[in-house]
Amino acid sequence: MNIRIIAVGKLKEKYLTEGIHEYIKRISPHAKVEITEVPDEKTQDHPSETELKIIKDKEGEKISRYLKEGTYLIALDIRGKNLSSEEMAAMLQDLGVKGKSDLTFLIGGSVGLADHLLNKAGFRLSFGRMTFPHQLMRLILLEQVYRAxxxxxxHPYHK
Structure with missing residues (x-):
């Protein structure tokens, strides 16, 4: 299985980078993992809806440049479907059985993902209604993929 994560923003925190590298190492017997960062757009305090859409669209165009033909898109979206760890494991297994072994997870910036990417996604995944820093979501996502x-x-890891 090939797993790509395309994320908005540069990861600077050492503890997150170390955690991400640890989970990539743990996942490596099962899948190849690749992370691509795209620059985020500057956001003013209290932007208008129009400004938010412009920012999401600009970031979305940057993400689109890295999308590979035939990949199955999974967009992280607070309005997406919330899965248990077991349900996520079943989804990943089902995708593999159906020949969808090239997966791309999209993590938007602080204002979310562009509508055209959300609409293009085969699945919208939510990690709940809480707000998490988008940099931290890379680590959380990788831990859940490993758990899956x-x-x-x-294996009893997930208990």
């Missing part, structure tokens, strides 16, 4: 592989192997 362990669940699918019958």
């Amino acid at each position: 592989f362990k669940i699918n192997m019958g």
